[in-house]
Amino acid sequence: MLMLDSIDELLSHIKSVQVDVVELSNESLMKMSSFMEKNNLEIDEDISTALQYQDIITQQLNASIEAIDSMKKSIDMFSHAYKNDEGLAQESINKLQEKLSLTLAEAQDKKNRFSGKISASDADETIEFF
Numbered sequence: 001m002l003m004l005d006s007i008d009e010l011l012s013h014i015k016s017v018q019v020d021v022v023e024l025s026n027e028s029l030m031k032m033s034s035f036m037e038k039n040n041l042e043i044d045e046d047i048s049t050a051l052q053y054q055d056i057i058t059q060q061l062n063a064s065i066e067a068i069d070s071m072k073k074s075i076d077m078f079s080h081a082y083k084n085d086e087g088l089a090q091e092s093i094n095k096l097q098e099k100l101s102l103t104l105a106e107a108q109d110k111k112n113r114f115s116g117k118i119s120a121s122d123a124d125e126t127i128e129f130f
Contacts, residue, residue, distance in 0.1 A: 004075050011075075015068045018061045025058050063110050070103045 029051070036043065043051070074096045081092035 004079055008072060008075050008079075011068045011072050015065055015072075018065050018068075022058055022061050022065075025054055025061075029054060063107055067103050067107050071100060074099045 032051075035041075036047075078092045078096045081088045
């Protein structure tokens with residue numbers, strides 16, 4: 001199925017970009033830590049908040065990567081079933097829908113379990129998640 005192949009390729013690209021961003025984030029964190037250590041700098045509240053935000057961003061990217069992996073696996077199973085048996089393919093598309101719904105519910109649950117607030121001074125800020 002050409003459409004599913006295109007979706008799979010797009011998901012692979014998005015995942016690759018997110019993996020690269022996670023690596024850059026980790027490298028950035030190491031460089032900041034090294035700089036602070038070399039210059040004997042103490043972590044103040046603003047730096048602490050920035051580091052926590054960076055960790056939140058990395059966690060959300062990893063959650064997106066997990067969701068993409070789950071969707072890709074389901075698409076692969078459907079594609080295989082479709083090529084072998086149309087009846088099985090219909091059953092597989094129903095399972096795909098269920099799994100995608102579950103993946104969305106899990107991603108929303110991960111968002112809801114994170115409070116998103118670092119301190120009382122952040123009460124007016126909102127953070128958008130996956």
